Amino acid sequence: MATEPATDFSFERPATYEEEARREGAHGVSPWRLALRRLKRNRVALAFGFLFIVVVGLCLAAPLWANGPAHTDPFKNHLTETIVLDGKKTNVVSLEGTPIGPTWKGRFFLGADTNGRDTAVRLLYGGRNSLLIGCAAALITACLSVLLGTLAGFVRGFTDTVISRTLDVIWAFPVILLGVALGTALSLQGLELGPVKVGADSKLIPILIISVVYVPYMARPIRGQVLALREKEFVEAARAQGANPLRIMVSEILPNLSSTAIVFVPLLVANAILLEAALGFLGVGVKPPEPSWGTMIGDGVKHILSGPHLAIVPGLMLVTTVLALNVFGDGVRDAFDPRATVRVEH
Amino acid sequence: MGRFVVRRVVQMLIVMFAVSVLTFLIFNVLPGGDPALRMAGRNPDPSQLKRIRADWGFNDPVYVQYFKTMGQVFSGDLISYSTQQNVWQELKGRIPRTFALAIGATIMWMVFATALGLYTAIKAGKFADRFLTIIALIGISMPVFWIGALMNYYLGFKLGWFPNGGYVPFFDDPWQWFYHLVMPWTALSLLFIGVYSRILRSNVLDTINEDYVRTARAKGLTERRVLINHVLRNSLIPVVTLWGLDFGAVVGGGAILTETVFELQGVGQYAAESIGQLDVPPVLFVTIFGAFFIVLLNTVVDVLYAALDPRVRLS
Numbered sequence: 298m299a300t301e302p303a304t305d306f307s308f309e310r311p312a313t314y315e316e317e318a319r320r321e322g323a324h325g326v327s328p329w330r331l332a333l334r335r336l337k338r339n340r341v342a343l344a345f346g347f348l349f350i351v352v353v354g355l356c357l358a359a360p361l362w363a364n365g366p367a368h369t370d371p372f373k374n375h376l377t378e379t380i381v382l383d384g385k386k387t388n389v390v391s392l393e394g395t396p397i398g399p400t401w402k403g404r405f406f407l408g409a410d411t412n413g414r415d416t417a418v419r420l421l422y423g424g425r426n427s428l429l430i431g432c433a434a435a436l437i438t439a440c441l442s443v444l445l446g447t448l449a450g451f452v453r454g455f456t457d458t459v460i461s462r463t464l465d466v467i468w469a470f471p472v473i474l475l476g477v478a479l480g481t482a483l484s485l486q487g488l489e490l491g492p493v494k495v496g497a498d499s500k501l502i503p504i505l506i507i508s509v510v511y512v513p514y515m516a517r518p519i520r521g522q523v524l525a526l527r528e529k530e531f532v533e534a535a536r537a538q539g540a541n542p543l544r545i546m547v548s549e550i551l552p553n554l555s556s557t558a559i560v561f562v563p564l565l566v567a568n569a570i571l572l573e574a575a576l577g578f579l580g581v582g583v584k585p586p587e588p589s590w591g592t593m594i595g596d597g598v599k600h601i602l603s604g605p606h607l608a609i610v611p612g613l614m615l616v617t618t619v620l621a622l623n624v625f626g627d628g629v630r631d632a633f634d635p636r637a638t639v640r641v642e643h
Numbered sequence: 644m645g646r647f648v649v650r651r652v653v654q655m656l657i658v659m660f661a662v663s664v665l666t667f668l669i670f671n672v673l674p675g676g677d678p679a680l681r682m683a684g685r686n687p688d689p690s691q692l693k694r695i696r697a698d699w700g701f702n703d704p705v706y707v708q709y710f711k712t713m714g715q716v717f718s719g720d721l722i723s724y725s726t727q728q729n730v731w732q733e734l735k736g737r738i739p740r741t742f743a744l745a746i747g748a749t750i751m752w753m754v755f756a757t758a759l760g761l762y763t764a765i766k767a768g769k770f771a772d773r774f775l776t777i778i779a780l781i782g783i784s785m786p787v788f789w790i791g792a793l794m795n796y797y798l799g800f801k802l803g804w805f806p807n808g809g810y811v812p813f814f815d816d817p818w819q820w821f822y823h824l825v826m827p828w829t830a831l832s833l834l835f836i837g838v839y840s841r842i843l844r845s846n847v848l849d850t851i852n853e854d855y856v857r858t859a860r861a862k863g864l865t866e867r868r869v870l871i872n873h874v875l876r877n878s879l880i881p882v883v884t885l886w887g888l889d890f891g892a893v894v895g896g897g898a899i900l901t902e903t904v905f906e907l908q909g910v911g912q913y914a915a916e917s918i919g920q921l922d923v924p925p926v927l928f929v930t931i932f933g934a935f936f937i938v939l940l941n942t943v944v945d946v947l948y949a950a951l952d953p954r955v956r957l958s
Contacts, residue, residue, distance in 0.1 A: 466661040469941075470934045471896030478930040481918050482670050485681050567784070574786050575900060580919045598792040598904065605796055612789040619784040
């Protein structure tokens with residue numbers, strides 16, 4: 298505190314900062330360590346963070362399950378095959394087109410879909426796609442936001458006007474509407490930016506769409522923070538030492554943005570996974586036959602009358618993952634920056 | 644106040660122009676390949692492609708393309724090349740349905756979120772608070788089309804408690820209208836109840852320590868009056884702003900998923916069907932007007948806010 302308290306009734310010497318820190322066991326501990334320590338104390342958040350890691354691990358192990366107990370791959374259809382259940386031969390997909398439900402055994406552990414494909418195997422491979430898209434999109438959003446927010450806030454002037462106004466226009470669109478508009482425009486022929494060509498079926502398309510859509514949600518708070526940081530004494534000190542703007546941005550401003558970035562990332566991943574699911578549901582996300590949780594829910598909802606498990610299974614997996622990220626993300630926010638107002642919608 | 648309104652309206656028009664430019668860029672300029680093929684949808688034929696090139700000006704410079712595109716959008720002449728239907732004619736009858744969904748859902752989530760937010764704030768730290776907070780988080784983590792489909796299947800199809808999708812116009816039969824919309828409203832509200840109750844909870848916890856609340860208690864008001872007249876009223880101010888914006892977001896976008904699941908045949912479902920067919924003109928139309936509506940609503944909320952709070956219009 299810079300100002301003295303107006304009235305001080307204590308007759309003893311007031312405790313110095315160091316003493317106070319030592320009493321709290323914080324002597325010589327960096328803010329990072331403190332934040333990690335706070336996070337460690339939040340058992341619920343850690344448990345949900347662990348749950349997310351378990352989900353990621355399961356999805357990464359997809360080939361082990363597919364080649365092992367399930368004996369199939371995510372694309373192979375077993376439409377005309379039969380399996381032995383309780384000593385009886387059962388069609389994988391009955392003559393009326395109803396797929397079998399969960400067998401709780403290696404083959405068709407979670408049942409089959411209407412094409413006779415193994416739901417459990419598709420769930421794991423679909424999870425790989427959903428998680429890949431969610432994480433990649435969140436990382437791209439974070440990088441773009443830090444870059445644009447820092448540029449706008451630090452350089453100010455014309456650069457700031459251009460960046461901020463562009464972000465305002467993107468912000469004016471509801472997330473889902475913009476995602477769908479971009480998805481529809483890019484789904485027929487893909488993207489062609491000069492020498493860069495991305496096929497319409499590429500997973501890069503949903504990744505790029507989702508990352509662009511969420512940039513304003515993160516870049517605007519970052520810009521505000523940079524505007525405040527650039528007036529701080531340590532930036533002035535660096536400037537007085539003769540550091541050029543680039544150096545100030547990289548070594549003075551950027552490290553101070555890290556806690557905001559860390560707070561945003563888990564919540565961005567959660568929302569990116571949800572947006573991917575919505576795009577997949579509407580048919581402009583991951584393209585069939587490639588599975589993702591969104592496309593699987595979409596298929597399941599379409600065929601819900603022939604087997605509710607088709608919609609329930611991928612949905613539960615998705616909700617578990619997103620919930621884990623949301624609870625963990627809340628914990629991270631409380632630990633790193635409790636006053637941060639993070640609002641990302643989906 | 645008058646000057647503030649004028650300034651805000653001019654800003655609104657500029658943003659709307661920018662929105663139309665961005666939409667134009669997304670659909671006509673950004674992607675690769677032949678734009679006429681993209682407009683034509685999945686099964687183009689050569690004579691149609693020729694007509695599309697003329698109508699949209701794909702052989703002209705970009706600014707001519709922009710004006711031709713906007714000309715089609717705002718004159719109501721835009722047609723879908725997959726169905727050969729006029730987009731505006733298809734859409735206009737569906738608008739009340741989308742508004743019925745959005746208005747009902749906003750009222751529902753506001754009522755439930757207020758109750759939940761206030762209750763969890765009073766019980767902060769206790770078991771009820773933690774339990775309900777987890778429930779709210781689950782609500783935030785669920786895709787609306789998933790929970791909607793499950794509700795439709797179990798409550799509508801299996802148990803028969805609610806109609807299995809569909810829409811009845813209000814003036815045909817108000818009760819059936821309500822009855823058909825209860826499930827869609829609930830499904831759409833769940834997410835927002837989660838979001839709003841959490842915001843409200845922290846607002847209430849902030850307000851409850853204010854001096855005027857202590858004064859109210861000291862005056863001898865009952866706890867109930869203190870909570871409702873002093874705490875809740877002041878905690879709701881930021882939420883109401885958000886409410887306006889999210890209403891716009893639901894009309895302009897969120898309805899796409901909910902309407903599809905419940906077969907409401909509103910604007911959103913029309914958009915979803917066009918998206919499934921990769922039928923670009925209707926999607927373009929809905930995108931522009933969805934975003935316009937939100938920009939308009941933003942302005943209205945800002946003006947109302949300024950009318951209530953003079954500090955806003957003076958800054």
